[in-house]
Amino acid sequence: MKSQISYLLVTLIPFTRDADGDPVVDGLWASDLEALASSMGQIRVAAPEIPRTKQFQTWGPGSTTLTASSGVTFVGFPMIESRLDLWKWPKIRAILRKEVEQADLVHSSNPFSPYLGIRYAHDLAVQLGKKTLMVVAEDFVDMLEWEWVRTAKSVREKRQRSKELKHLEMTVREMVATASLSFLHTPAAVQRFRLHARNAVAIRQALHEEENVITTLKLEERLMEMSAGRPLRIAAACRHSNLKGLNMLIQAIGLLKDRGIRVEASLYGRGAETGMMKTLVASRNLEDQVQIPGTLSPGPELYNTLSQFDLFSMVHRTTDFGRAFWDGMACGLPVIAFRTKASQDTVRDGLDGFITPLDDPQSLAEKIAHLHRHRELIEHASREARERALNNTMSIWFEMRAQWIRDLFLKEGLSAGDIRTTPEKITLPEEARVPAETPVFAR
Numbered sequence: 001m002k003s004q005i006s007y008l009l010v011t012l013i014p015f016t017r018d019a020d021g022d023p024v025v026d027g028l029w030a031s032d033l034e035a036l037a038s039s040m041g042q043i044r045v046a047a048p049e050i051p052r053t054k055q056f057q058t059w060g061p062g063s064t065t066l067t068a069s070s071g072v073t074f075v076g077f078p079m080i081e082s083r084l085d086l087w088k089w090p091k092i093r094a095i096l097r098k099e100v101e102q103a104d105l106v107h108s109s110n111p112f113s114p115y116l117g118i119r120y121a122h123d124l125a126v127q128l129g130k131k132t133l134m135v136v137a138e139d140f141v142d143m144l145e146w147e148w149v150r151t152a153k154s155v156r157e158k159r160q161r162s163k164e165l166k167h168l169e170m171t172v173r174e175m176v177a178t179a180s181l182s183f184l185h186t187p188a189a190v191q192r193f194r195l196h197a198r199n200a201v202a203i204r205q206a207l208h209e210e211e212n213v214i215t216t217l218k219l220e221e222r223l224m225e226m227s228a229g230r231p232l233r234i235a236a237a238c239r240h241s242n243l244k245g246l247n248m249l250i251q252a253i254g255l256l257k258d259r260g261i262r263v264e265a266s267l268y269g270r271g272a273e274t275g276m277m278k279t280l281v282a283s284r285n286l287e288d289q290v291q292i293p294g295t296l297s298p299g300p301e302l303y304n305t306l307s308q309f310d311l312f313s314m315v316h317r318t319t320d321f322g323r324a325f326w327d328g329m330a331c332g333l334p335v336i337a338f339r340t341k342a343s344q345d346t347v348r349d350g351l352d353g354f355i356t357p358l359d360d361p362q363s364l365a366e367k368i369a370h371l372h373r374h375r376e377l378i379e380h381a382s383r384e385a386r387e388r389a390l391n392n393t394m395s396i397w398f399e400m401r402a403q404w405i406r407d408l409f410l411k412e413g414l415s416a417g418d419i420r421t422t423p424e425k426i427t428l429p430e431e432a433r434v435p436a437e438t439p440v441f442a443r
Contacts, residue, residue, distance in 0.1 A: 005409070007043040008103035009036075010096065010121040012112060014048040015074060016056040023066050023074040024056065028298055030064035031207060035394050037071030039402035046099050046121070049076025062297065075099060096121045100130065105405065107133040108179075110140050111171055119175060126178045131408045134172075134179035139188035139320045139342070141169050146243045146318055176200060180408050183401065187345035188319035201404055204346065206326035206394050212303045213389050219332040223379045226310050231262040231289075232372055235309040235333070237296055237324060238316075240271030245315035245338060245359075247273070247280055252365040254284035259365075261372055266291045266309070306331040310378055311371070314343065317359060330389040334381035336367065350377075352384040 015025045023045075025033070037043050050056050056063065066072050077095045078088040099121075100106055106125035111118045125132045144165050152158035169192075176182040176197040183203045184190045190202045226232070234253075238244045246267050253263050267277065267290065274292065281290045296302045306312065312328025314337040325346050328335050335353035337343035338360075347353035354371070357363045371378055 004041040005405070006102060006104040007036075007040050007107065008046060008099050008105065008121075009033075009043055009107040010046045010099075010118065011109060012048065012118060014050050014056070014079060015045075015076070016050045016052055016054075018052075018065055022068075023072075024063050025066060026058035027062045027064045028207070029058075030066055030070075031298070031394070032205075033066065033072045034070055035398045036401075038395070039398040040405065042071050042073070044099065044103070045072060045074045046096060047074060047076065048079040049074075050079060093120055097124060100124050100128065103130060105131040105133060105180075105408070107135065108175065109135040109137055110168075111175075112140070112168070119171060122175055122179070131405075132179045132181075133405060134175050134182040135185065136172060136176070136182065136189040136193055137185045139186045139192065139318065141165065141192065142188060142318045143243070143320055144168075147241070181404060186320060186342060188341045191341060203397065203401065204326075204392070205323060205397050206330075206389075206392050207298065207323050208303070208326055208330040208389060209393050209395060210390060212299075213330045213393075214303075214307050214332040214386060216386075218307065219382060219386055222307070222310075222332070223382060226378065227375055231264050232311065232368065232378075233309040234263060234265040234311045234313050234336070234368075235268065235306050235328075236265070236313040236315075237268040237302065237306065237327065238314075240267075240269050240273040240277060242273055243316060243318050244273075245317045246277060246313075248359065248361045248364065249313050249315050250277060250280050250284070250286065250290055251361040252368060253290060254286060255361065255365040256369060256372075257284070257286065257289065259369065261369055262289065263368060263372070264289050264291075265313070266293055267313075268293060268296045268305075270295055302327060303331055306333060309333055310382075311336050311368075313337075314347075315356075315364065316340065316342070318342075326389060326392060329385040329392075332382045332386040332389075334378060334385050336364075338364075348384075348388075350381070352381050352388050354381070 013026065013029055015023045018024055033043070033045065075095060077092045080088060103125070106121055108119065108122040122132055122134065149158060149161045149165055152161050173193060173196040176193050179198060182193070182197045182200040184193060184200050185203045185205060194200055234249070236246055236249065240246065249265065253265055256263050278292055281287060281292070296305055306328065310333065312331070312333035312335050314325060314328070314335050317338060319341040325335055329352060335347050337347055337353065337355055338358045339355050340358060343355055347355055349355040354367055356367045
């Protein structure tokens with residue numbers, strides 16, 4: 001009787017090693033891996049390894065070294081940078097075959113181009129009768145339509161990119177159709193892939209833990225200060241790109257200024273649109289109201305900073321679900337968002353956040369003006385947001401994920417307790433209590 005699942009995660013997220021040979025990964029990715037190991041036990045990660053002689057770039061503010069005590073071990077394979085690297089595939093497949101043969105469960109995720117061959121590990125696992133987990137981590141179709149297909153420099157290039165995106169979407173459909181279990185991380189991914197999945201569950205992953213949630217005392221002090229009549233403070237923390245909608249938030253603040261309503265905002269992050277945003281702020285003479293102070297490090301700096309504001313802006317223009325929804329709620333901030341599939345299935349409008357029409361700065365300004373006049377609405381939503389964050393911590397969600405994975409092995413005579421025991425009962429988040437037709441699907 002096995003005491004623990006042999007868990008293999010095959011990913012396209014690269015890593016490098018420090019002088020001692022310990023893996024160095026993106027800081028946000030490290031948090032996920034440590035939480036996964038905490039809920040599942042030792043895990044093995046197969047990923048592209050970047051030599052120490054080359055520059056290692058992360059998508060977040062920084063990197064983290066994972067030592068042996070993290071419960072995560074790595075095996076590297078050559079990095080694929082273009083379709084010209086086909087000569088590397090025999091070595092990659094040899095490494096993956098060895099790892100898959102030793103695993104009980106093989107975890108895969110979106111096989112972005114030019115890495116479509118990475119699905120080899122998933123297909124091999126299915127062929128060998130292994131349990132498989134497929135994770136659709138974001139609404140990649142919408143994001144690539146926005147940032148890749150839409151930005152093509154010619155009609156021909158646009159058609160080619162659109163064709164490649166459709167092929168990628170079909171690949172993911174095929175993978176969820178054969179996976180023992182699929183985790184669909186965004187409301188849009190649920191809508192897009194649920195009818196193709198063999199067995200799928202909706203996931204809304206958080207990064208915060210209970211200790212990161214604002215205390216009742218600190219929240220009430222902030223609400224009392226806000227009720228005294230000072231300007232409302234809005235925060236945003238995201239990559240500065242057109243699809244994040246921050247230029248529309250700036251326009252809304254300018255409209256409010258014209259009406260004599262002062263609102264202050266800090267737009268944390270950086271990206272291709274940072275310069276344009278600063279120009280827009282200057283053109284509307286909003287320098288004393290809108291600040292663009294740079295990035296925030298995940299963890300205490302992020303939560304301590306956001307806790308000083310009144311509203312959290314998620315005026316994204318795509319259907320992607322950002323885990324920043326939870327970051328705002330952990331700080332007791334109601335989320336104000338444009339109406340998309342992601343926001344409608346995440347923010348409870350009028351309860352723990354507020355939703356306005358998509359791509360409409362005028363309606364956004366009207367909503368903020370209404371909240372400026374009726375601050376009791378913010379007070380109520382702030383308390384609800386805090387309570388929601390307490391019921392949706394990273395540990396709670398990872399333990400639920402682990403329970404769903406353990407259930408895959410029950411038909412083989414193993415009990416969940418035989419595979420991994422849970423020290424205490426986990427509270428089921430509200431998101432997992434919605435009607436069956438939303439989170440759980442079987443074909």
